[in-house]
Amino acid sequence: AVPLVVAITTSVAASKGVLVRDRLALEAARELDAVIFDKTGTLTTGKQGVVDMAVMEGWDKDSALALAAAVEGDSEHMIARGIQEAAQKKELSLPKVREFEALKGRGVRARRGDHRVFVGGPRLLEQLELEVPSMLQSFANGAGEKGQTVIYLIEDEALVAAFALSDVIREESKEVVEQLHSMGLEVVMLTGDSQEVAKAVAAELGIDHYFAEVLPDHKNDKVSELQSQGKKVAMVGDGVNDAPALIRADVGIAIGSGTDVAVESAGIILVKSNPMDVVRVLKLSRATRRKMI
Ligand code: ADP
Numbered sequence: 587a588v589p590l591v592v593a594i595t596t597s598v599a600a601s602k603g604v605l606v607r608d609r610l611a612l613e614a615a616r617e618l619d620a621v622i623f624d625k626t627g628t629l630t631t632g633k634q635g636v637v638d639m640a641v642m643e644g645w646d647k648d649s650a651l652a653l654a655a656a657v658e659g660d661s662e663h664m665i666a667r668g669i670q671e672a673a674q675k676k677e678l679s680l681p682k683v684r685e686f687e688a689l690k691g692r693g694v695r696a697r698r699g700d701h702r703v704f705v706g707g708p709r710l711l712e713q714l715e716l717e718v719p720s721m722l723q724s725f726a727n728g729a730g731e732k733g734q735t736v737i738y739l740i741e742d743e744a745l746v747a748a749f750a751l752s753d754v755i756r757e758e759s760k761e762v763v764e765q766l767h768s769m770g771l772e773v774v775m776l777t778g779d780s781q782e783v784a785k786a787v788a789a790e791l792g793i794d795h796y797f798a799e800v801l802p803d804h805k806n807d808k809v810s811e812l813q814s815q816g817k818k819v820a821m822v823g824d825g826v827n828d829a830p831a832l833i834r835a836d837v838g839i840a841i842g843s844g845t846d847v848a849v850e851s852a853g854i855i856l857v858k859s860n861p862m863d864v865v866r867v868l869k870l871s872r873a874t875r876r877k878m879i
C-alpha cells in the first residue's frame with residue numbers, strides 16, 4: 587500500500603508539472619548528498635547558434651559552412667541544427683553528400699565525391715588522432731574562454747575550419763545551484779562538451795565539480811563514481827544519452843519535453859524545462875517526511 591501522505595504529495599506535485607513515476611524515488615530524494623545535472627538542455631537552453639568561424643588558407647568561410655551544414659544534414663543534434671541554420675541564413679547552397687553516419691558523442695561524418703568529411707568536437711579529433719593547427723587553435727582558445735563550443739570541419743584528414751557555437755545558460759540555473767547549496771547538497775555537472783566550456787559554465791553557476799568530454803556510454807560511470815564515495819545521488823537529464831545515468835542514479839529526474847527514453851528511465855519527471863522544479867521536488871520530498879513524523 588502507498589502511504590497516504592505520499593499519495594497526496596504526488597497528486598499535488600502532478601498539478602505543478604511534476605510527475606512521480608516511482609514513489610520510492612520521491613522517498614530516496616530526501617536522503618541525497620549530491621545532484622548531478624547534464625549541462626546541455628538542462629542548465630542551458632540547448633539551442634546552439636554559430637557566433638564565429640575560422641578557416642585555413644585555401645578555404646573560404648561560405649564553402650566551409652556549406653560543407654559542414656551538408657554533412658550535418660541528417661543529424662538531429664542541436665549543434666547540427668545551429669550549423670544548418672547558419673548556412674540557411676546566408677542562403678548557401680549545400681554540396682551533395684552521402685553515407686551519412688552519426689558518431690555518438692563525437693560528431694558526424696559523410697562523403698562528398700571522393701572526400702571523407704567529418705564534423706565534430708574534441709573527442710572526434712582524439713579518435714582521428716588529429717592535431718589542431720595553431721591558427722585554428724588560437725581561434726578555439728578564444729572561443730573556449732568565452733564558454734563557446736568549438737566544432738571542427740575535417741576533410742581528408744586535414745582540419746579546414748572551426749566554428750564557435752554558443753548556447754545560453756538558463757536564467758534560473760544560478761539560483762537553482764544556490765538553493766541546492768543552501769539545502770546542503772553538492773552540485774555536479776556532467777557534459778559531453780569540452781573542458782573549456784564546462785569550466786566556464788561551472789564557474790558562472792558556482793558548481794562544485796564537473797566532468798567534461800564524457801562519452802554518452804560513460805555518463806552512468808560518473809554517477810557510479812560518486813556513489814562509490816558513499817554518496818546518494820540524483821541525476822537530472824533530458825537526452826537519450828542520459829538514460830543509463832538516470833537509471834543508475836538513486837533518483838533519476840527527467841526534465842523538459844525530454845526524450846521518451848529519458849522519461850522511461852526516470853523515477854521523477856519534470857514536465858517543464860525549468861531546472862527550478864528540481865529544487866521544488868526535492869523540497870517537496872523533504873516536506874513529505876516532516877508530515878509523516
Ligand atoms: P551533450 O548531451 O553533453 O551535449 P553529446 O554526447 O550529445 O553531449 O555531444 C558531445 C559532443 O560531441 C558535443 O559537444 C560535440 O563536440 C560532439 N557532437 C555530438 N554530435 C555532434 C554533431 N551532430 N555535430 C558536431 N558535433 C557533435
Ligand code: MG
Nearest residue numbers: 624626627825
Ligand atoms: Mg543533453
